[in-house]
Amino acid sequence: MATKIVMEALSPTMEEGRLVEWKKAEGQPVAAGDVLAEVETDKAVMELVARAAGVLLKQTVAAGATVPVSSLVGWIGQPGEAVPDGASGPATGAAAPAGASAAGAAPAAGSAAPAAGGTAAGAASAGVGAGAGAAGAAGAAGAAGAAGAAGAAQGGAAGAGAGAATAPAGRVKASPLARRIAADKGVDLTRVTGSGPEGRVIKRDLDRAPAAAAAPTRAVTRRRPDGPPFEDTPLTQIRKTIAKRLVQSIGPIPTFYLTTEIDMERAADLREQIKATQGDAVKVSFNDLVVRAVALTLVEHRACNAWWLDDKIRYWNEVHVSMAVAVPDGLITPVIRNADLKSLTEIGAESRELAGRARERKLKPEEYTGGTFSISNLGMFDIEHFTAVINPPEAGILAVGSIATVPAVVGGQVVPRKRMRVTMSCDHRVIDGATGAEFLKTLKQLLENPISLVW
Amino acid sequence: MTAIHLVDLGRRRYGEVLELQRRLCRERVTGQRHEDLLLFVEHDPVITLGRGTKATSLPIPPETLTARGLEVFEVERGGDVTLHAPGQLVGYPIFHLSHHRPDLHWYLRAIEEALIEALGRFGIQAERNPGYTGVWTGGRKIASIGIHVKQWVTFHGFALNVSTALDLFDLIVPCGIEGVTMTSIAREAGAVPDLDRRVRAEVAAAFGRVFDREVVTADAALLVPPVEPAADAQR
Numbered sequence: 001m002a003t004k005i006v007m008e009a010l011s012p013t014m015e016e017g018r019l020v021e022w023k024k025a026e027g028q029p030v031a032a033g034d035v036l037a038e039v040e041t042d043k044a045v046m047e048l049v050a051r052a053a054g055v056l057l058k059q060t061v062a063a064g065a066t067v068p069v070s071s072l073v074g075w076i077g078q079p080g081e082a083v084p085d086g087a088s089g090p091a092t093g094a095a096a097p098a099g100a101s102a103a104g105a106a107p108a109a110g111s112a113a114p115a116a117g118g119t120a121a122g123a124a125s126a127g128v129g130a131g132a133g134a135a136g137a138a139g140a141a142g143a144a145g146a147a148g149a150a151g152a153a154q155g156g157a158a159g160a161g162a163g164a165a166t167a168p169a170g171r172v173k174a175s176p177l178a179r180r181i182a183a184d185k186g187v188d189l190t191r192v193t194g195s196g197p198e199g200r201v202i203k204r205d206l207d208r209a210p211a212a213a214a215a216p217t218r219a220v221t222r223r224r225p226d227g228p229p230f231e232d233t234p235l236t237q238i239r240k241t242i243a244k245r246l247v248q249s250i251g252p253i254p255t256f257y258l259t260t261e262i263d264m265e266r267a268a269d270l271r272e273q274i275k276a277t278q279g280d281a282v283k284v285s286f287n288d289l290v291v292r293a294v295a296l297t298l299v300e301h302r303a304c305n306a307w308w309l310d311d312k313i314r315y316w317n318e319v320h321v322s323m324a325v326a327v328p329d330g331l332i333t334p335v336i337r338n339a340d341l342k343s344l345t346e347i348g349a350e351s352r353e354l355a356g357r358a359r360e361r362k363l364k365p366e367e368y369t370g371g372t373f374s375i376s377n378l379g380m381f382d383i384e385h386f387t388a389v390i391n392p393p394e395a396g397i398l399a400v401g402s403i404a405t406v407p408a409v410v411g412g413q414v415v416p417r418k419r420m421r422v423t424m425s426c427d428h429r430v431i432d433g434a435t436g437a438e439f440l441k442t443l444k445q446l447l448e449n450p451i452s453l454v455w
Numbered sequence: 456m457t458a459i460h461l462v463d464l465g466r467r468r469y470g471e472v473l474e475l476q477r478r479l480c481r482e483r484v485t486g487q488r489h490e491d492l493l494l495f496v497e498h499d500p501v502i503t504l505g506r507g508t509k510a511t512s513l514p515i516p517p518e519t520l521t522a523r524g525l526e527v528f529e530v531e532r533g534g535d536v537t538l539h540a541p542g543q544l545v546g547y548p549i550f551h552l553s554h555h556r557p558d559l560h561w562y563l564r565a566i567e568e569a570l571i572e573a574l575g576r577f578g579i580q581a582e583r584n585p586g587y588t589g590v591w592t593g594g595r596k597i598a599s600i601g602i603h604v605k606q607w608v609t610f611h612g613f614a615l616n617v618s619t620a621l622d623l624f625d626l627i628v629p630c631g632i633e634g635v636t637m638t639s640i641a642r643e644a645g646a647v648p649d650l651d652r653r654v655r656a657e658v659a660a661a662f663g664r665v666f667d668r669e670v671v672t673a674d675a676a677l678l679v680p681p682v683e684p685a686a687d688a689q690r
Contacts, residue, residue: 010604011560020506035605038506043534043588044559045506046604338667346457346554 002077322371534601
């Protein structure tokens, strides 16, 4: 099956790019990760990298041409293979909607790898990042599969080739019309119950599909918006009343608690994969995964990334995660700044370094103040579940329990699964019950599909 | 927090530093190197042609230039023709944008921001010229930018005229923009004691602020190829 090569977005604001030069001629062999062409926007040149192996079947755009982001520039396939005509993808689904692509990547990434189905620009960025990962040694099977999924979503660049061909198991049965509607609406087909023959998803099912089914756009929309580090919002009348009434009941911080149980099987697998491919060079702990997942969740749920400042609420656009660290005579909360912009390994290295200096009491004040949300993890003490005390002016803290193998019901069977319970303490003046619940829902999705934490 | 490691290479030939940059970028891409680098250098007179070079940007044939002792390089950076010469601060950030923002436009604007901030310290009101990447003051161009990105690792960078002999630019059509006038800090700000050193310090500090990293001065020994290739993380 031939794989499309498309103009990638080098920036969310990029609309078109100039294909400066082809680095491979038609008919020349191509390995995944090879530089196919150079693309210029403004005064920056970036390499367009192959996401599939084979030969460069066709250059559909000449060097020097300027083309819109996501448009087709060429094809990769097997020698002698015919290039599909027109813009429509081949039947195997190189350009199939996000849901099918994710299913294609399933054997590597797990059956519900979140598919990137959002904006072309965002998806393309993710594709580039993940592509670099695959080429750069973290090539855990999962990462490579994810690169395929993200790339395919942007219009077929990645063609999850082998995955799509060999993995009918996780594949969603859907009519072509349903696939197109799903792609337009950004609905993940794996989340839609089909009412057609043999559970096939048909148009009717999508007409009924609630907005909530459109969850998977998250992987690409989880980008911090440009702009100021925070926005102060004066209290509305309802927030003033909530604050006054609740403080009378439980004060001075009216806290409530939300608990959820998260399946950590895949997170454990991911750690094993990183360990297997990276050896001792890279350490990724469960805590690092939690920190990154919380940071990404906060970008999406800004309502939980906030300070209560008595006369106003400060909603932070920046994400600074405070991490409770036990020290001999108490505890201190070093802050991982801009945690949403850092990779897992950066978070890991920084949290270990900060925790080390915290225990030696060598932290500077600016290193343990200014957090926007806290995490307290007592998992290593075998604490299953606890509630943590809010660290004002922050509005929330997540208490993380141990990961225990417990009987769980999966697909109607009782099986042993690694589970972790987390409890979020919320300042009710800032966060309402449903707001906190939405936060935990996203966090749970991320940790249960941890491949999205890698790119 | 990871720092930007600043290495001042002093005066070096362009070709030598080009090869160095390419190697450092490759090492970062393959995970043999983990730190963001900012190289400062001053080049002997040289003309470089970016990927966007128009035929009209180099009115004098390359052979003539070579005969006059000017090297000409065709390179992989974005942008049109430019010229490097003594008195110009050339900066090559080798950053992993995945650890900052995987966004080339943001990166170009950030470099401009850092240079504008640094120029402000010399009383020069510099600005952007929308559509024309680079830094300008009073309609004259004071710094040029052209970059290349390999799997989100950057190389090439900016050239800021500190006390460059500006008549050298008459040899080319700088950046392919007809009618552009080049200027320098010395021309705009007049005599400033210890200018070279101060410019380097201000630019380095501004990079630290704009990219939100500590800038630490490092020895050129840092640029020696790592002995054993170590695997990088997810990148």
